[in-house]
Amino acid sequence: MVSASANGGVHMPVRLGMVGGGQGAFIGAVHRIASRIDDRFRLVAGAFSSDSARAKASAAEFGVEEERAYSSYEEMARAESARPDGIEAVSIVTPNHLHFGPAKAFLEAGIPVICEKPLTARLEDALELQAIVQASGGLFVLTHNYTGYPMMRQAREMVAARELGQIRVVQVEYAQDWLTERAEDSGSRQAEWRVDPQKAGAAGALGDIGTHAFNLVSFVTGLTLESVAADLTAFVPGRRLDDNDHVMLRFAGGAKGMLWASQVAPGHENGFSLRVYGERGALGWHQEQPNHLWFTPFGEPKRLLTRNGPGARASSTRVSRIPSGHPEGYLEGFATIYREAADAIEARRNGNSIPPGTLFPTIDDGVEAMRFIDACLRSSAQDSRWTRLRSDP
């Protein structure tokens, strides 16, 4: 065993509330574990469910006092902002159409928001939230959790240091298979809402996983996506939202790319991979082996970079907890977003600025992803015509 990276210092845990995420909900459990890993949060309040019995039972299971188990987010925002020991942040882990309301309420109550992606079900809502954040100076953290993986920090730093030279091509894919058949008919609550335009918004796979792909490309490469040519398809009979998305990409400055998002691709569990090719080298990464990053300097042998291993850069070791060869996973990457949120909340609490190197996704990343969805929908509706994310060139 070798020495671990230090992430020490004395911190007072942040008091956290949660909207959604009652018993049995997948993503709520993920947020709670992620908030605990670095011991920077205490879950003290929640509006875990609109079903009041489930809300109570959830609170009991999660160790939240009964009086702080609210039946609505409005009540929670009101009550908690009035308490001297009220929550210092809220996590919103509801389906897409229920991000906007709570986010607005807590921002208006002056409470920092940690929100699931995609930002909202509609681009207009996203823009309104953005305006609120800008006007209020509130803190908004979007859990595009894959940006928390150390090797994605490493990749970002390497691209910025121009180790690949100018970027030419980006190939990104996010493939899953859990909607290959009609999971929405077999009692999966998550499948139900994700294929329902009332709840998920106008995009299916594109909103759920395509936005992760888009976000990670932006995070790692720093490139601005200018336009898309998209071919969105719902393969499963009767499904109203896309379950397979083919998108060609054109970036400002001339780089090009392809994005494939699919939830009907047998054999892919969470098959998210990113490859970036530049004039002088390339990087490749696959989410299911998150501790590895392939790096090829053009004309030299491929190298397998490892988290905290030889060649690790500062931005990567900074968010790494244990030695190389001891795999960190999805929850640790997610926890890094939470830790950085805590750093930011603590900095505000103490009147300090956010520590350098903090890289959590923000409201602006969320709006950008909504523009991406919107452009893809418009392109696909026009027979894959190249469509700009922004009307002004």
Add this chain to the structure above:
Amino acid sequence: MVSASANGGVHMPVRLGMVGGGQGAFIGAVHRIASRIDDRFRLVAGAFSSDSARAKASAAEFGVEEERAYSSYEEMARAESARPDGIEAVSIVTPNHLHFGPAKAFLEAGIPVICEKPLTARLEDALELQAIVQASGGLFVLTHNYTGYPMMRQAREMVAARELGQIRVVQVEYAQDWLTERAEDSGSRQAEWRVDPQKAGAAGALGDIGTHAFNLVSFVTGLTLESVAADLTAFVPGRRLDDNDHVMLRFAGGAKGMLWASQVAPGHENGFSLRVYGERGALGWHQEQPNHLWFTPFGEPKRLLTRNGPGARASSTRVSRIPSGHPEGYLEGFATIYREAADAIEARRNGNSIPPGTLFPTIDDGVEAMRFIDACLRSSAQDSRWTRLRSDP
């Protein structure tokens, strides 16, 4: 060691000539080795080079008698068709723009042709050759060699047996890095002609490797490509032909796909991979590990099928020479095309029909690939508009 598959029987070797492929040429050497592996050909004549000294020296090296070392393909076609022991087949391994002339000459001389891909430099030439073949009943073998890999035969048979159910999505890519910089300026003859529109035709990477990708998709899936939306790019400054191609695919019957071909992708040596997703399962294959085929029946664990291993199907073992675990490679796959060409030539010689299971690519596959190139060029010229391979719907 376990027992090998039998490919026995008594065969009289086919007398073979070659056009191009003089000393030092990569692909000529490949064809010669491929022709020898199963002992079905004897190289007895050649027009190896327009440079007469090089032609002579090549003949000496290849064991071809001096009098059958010709200085032009026209002379060779004339002389060999007049000899009682004249060649029974000719391999054409010249640059693209020099396929048409020799192919026409030998077909008109009644000599079977084994030709490198892409079929020709221009679609019109391809159509003219096709007409000649159809009119003459001549034999024409196109060396889309990747169809010779046993696991691609296996994949084709599995798709045909509907083990994947109806195909929905096809993801194919063929990425290399050897043109990342201006190899055409550093003395590589192959690089020179491949980026020269006079010699390669109007397509660069698309013609060289994109056609392999298209051909293999057709071979494995049996799907008919209906239309493409293509974004072809020449990234390297001053290059006149595409070196990176992004193409979205729509197949008859509703399947969709993406094709990426690139010769500016650092880290890829010969990175040709094919993935096919259907309603009930999926297949994945990578050319650099050609003895493996991933198969996922939906809802079951992934399986790693191996050449000649458990689960191997008849069409695969038929073209396999040695036991599983003893890797066959690129040359053996290529040799299978040659062996099947010999089977066909021998069948004609003896007045028999071609053996069932013979699957070498033909003039029609070559024409189809030229239509694919043509449609991509037209699409890319019209800002990636969806473009049909055939004008008639």
Add this chain to the structure above:
Amino acid sequence: MVSASANGGVHMPVRLGMVGGGQGAFIGAVHRIASRIDDRFRLVAGAFSSDSARAKASAAEFGVEEERAYSSYEEMARAESARPDGIEAVSIVTPNHLHFGPAKAFLEAGIPVICEKPLTARLEDALELQAIVQASGGLFVLTHNYTGYPMMRQAREMVAARELGQIRVVQVEYAQDWLTERAEDSGSRQAEWRVDPQKAGAAGALGDIGTHAFNLVSFVTGLTLESVAADLTAFVPGRRLDDNDHVMLRFAGGAKGMLWASQVAPGHENGFSLRVYGERGALGWHQEQPNHLWFTPFGEPKRLLTRNGPGARASSTRVSRIPSGHPEGYLEGFATIYREAADAIEARRNGNSIPPGTLFPTIDDGVEAMRFIDACLRSSAQDSRWTRLRSDP
């Protein structure tokens, strides 16, 4: 995203103390994170360091009240066992030679012990501890954390269900490279004590990682190791403890195996892999890809089993937190040992029996590993003579 496995229910967190693990210590941090992941512990006391300033600073960082930051484990055992809100368990994360003292003290104080491996520096100490546990009925959890990986639970269940038939061969290796050079001279505290016989005991790599390998073999196969033929080497000049171990294994019932442990194997970060071969099939696993398990039923294609994926068995999903394809890592596997410790402590608290399926390693596993070390040392000292773990046959 698909639904997660449930691990719910209302639990009162266990009050935890820690011996060792002050600021900057690798394994202490791992234990703290592992104890938090499932929200089943609260760290409330500690004897973090014999250096009192460091002990205080550590307590502050870890959120432990100053009055419960003790300067010795003896004091801590005394004080905590006297408090009504005293600790309900203690984690011992000191170097090997400092396991025995604290473990004895806390067991005698009636406080359950969670202890790092190897159990002790000397076999005699291990046997004495075992006697204490047996006499007192105390709870003792040994953190052979790799048994917490879901795929190791899966493997164990599959072997027990005789999916491999009778086991014939076990190949296990645990290779690292961090002691390739004299890390003990360059300020690594961990390297220093691990190569010091006073602190580590008579075994170096064998104690540190060889015991993990031995333990995991026992856990997965259920086989009893009867004898060893060992060749232990210290390759690095001046090193007093083995840094490379070759061991042949003979199990009761006739199975055989090989074990390789090394800390001088460049390229291995934490290269722990286990392969088990039986009459009817085989399993293979590598710690650096812990979510995967290869399974080959003899005569059928290899299958890649995934955590929570198709083919997952109950014992595996039971200790899995998130869906397949979302990698869990080292910390989650470690956390499972902690969760099971909490289950056991809670069961005792409530007068219940330990939940079925709880599989944490115990004092007996620790003693068995000490016997393994002892037999290897004796064998190696006698020129690798086959040596029994127990004298009585």
Add this chain to the structure above:
Amino acid sequence: MVSASANGGVHMPVRLGMVGGGQGAFIGAVHRIASRIDDRFRLVAGAFSSDSARAKASAAEFGVEEERAYSSYEEMARAESARPDGIEAVSIVTPNHLHFGPAKAFLEAGIPVICEKPLTARLEDALELQAIVQASGGLFVLTHNYTGYPMMRQAREMVAARELGQIRVVQVEYAQDWLTERAEDSGSRQAEWRVDPQKAGAAGALGDIGTHAFNLVSFVTGLTLESVAADLTAFVPGRRLDDNDHVMLRFAGGAKGMLWASQVAPGHENGFSLRVYGERGALGWHQEQPNHLWFTPFGEPKRLLTRNGPGARASSTRVSRIPSGHPEGYLEGFATIYREAADAIEARRNGNSIPPGTLFPTIDDGVEAMRFIDACLRSSAQDSRWTRLRSDP
């Protein structure tokens, strides 16, 4: 496509005979293909089978004239050595116990021998053959074909150049599964003789594949094996020869290693892998991906070296036929041994010395492997006592 390595020059093919290898025999077919790939041999004579009808039919299939299809190797040696156009080399591809007789006969007739491994069924025979070769100055090539793989040449060159520093540890394994059940009862001729002490000699798996492992270790590392501690087992009931071998290794100079050979390891088709660890770096290779070689300079990221790719060394590209990324396989590696045999035969024919860089295995390698077998048998018979390959120290 990039340019290939040149292996040109004008060569007169070597006239080759074969002993054994009649229709349907696996290894005979391999030798014939290997002899053809580089166009350096013509098969013109054979004693393909003791069954005369099969011998004739084989000759017809292989294109050998009827008068040169002999019914015994004695007759063939006599007749061919008397012909002016007699064979210039003979390949011996019979079962082990039938190597000695033909090898002796052809050596005494002054005809170079290319022989399958293991050299003989008994060490005494091997020593006698060695004496004959030494006395006669005859040419003897042993087809330890794995030394023909380009990446093994690369590895040898890197070790010799001290890129790993002094070697400390060698881990080699050769695992197959084809004898997991009683294949010898189900009509496999190969299985039958390989488990029959009358034909295979006193070693089963050890002779068939263990010798390959030993040979490759010697070839790559240049180390001299001094002693072994072996535990040989026949797991399958009723089998008289070992099917699983565990061997610990001690080399001159202090390096140590482990060797595992098994033919009862489900999931391994031809799982031959070699790993070498030195003071400054390590190499790893697996036969089923023969075009790859992992190289880790200690303290730097792992590198994936590829055949003919960046970092390829002269000894590797010298025996490589096609560009990187275009996989060469088992047959090409085998063909390299044949090509080098042809180089040596041609050099003798022309009174030249063998070209530098020629590295085919010789009679001495064969004798050394027989010593290895013998030492392992003696060790295993003495409860795995450390046993020297040579009695004199």
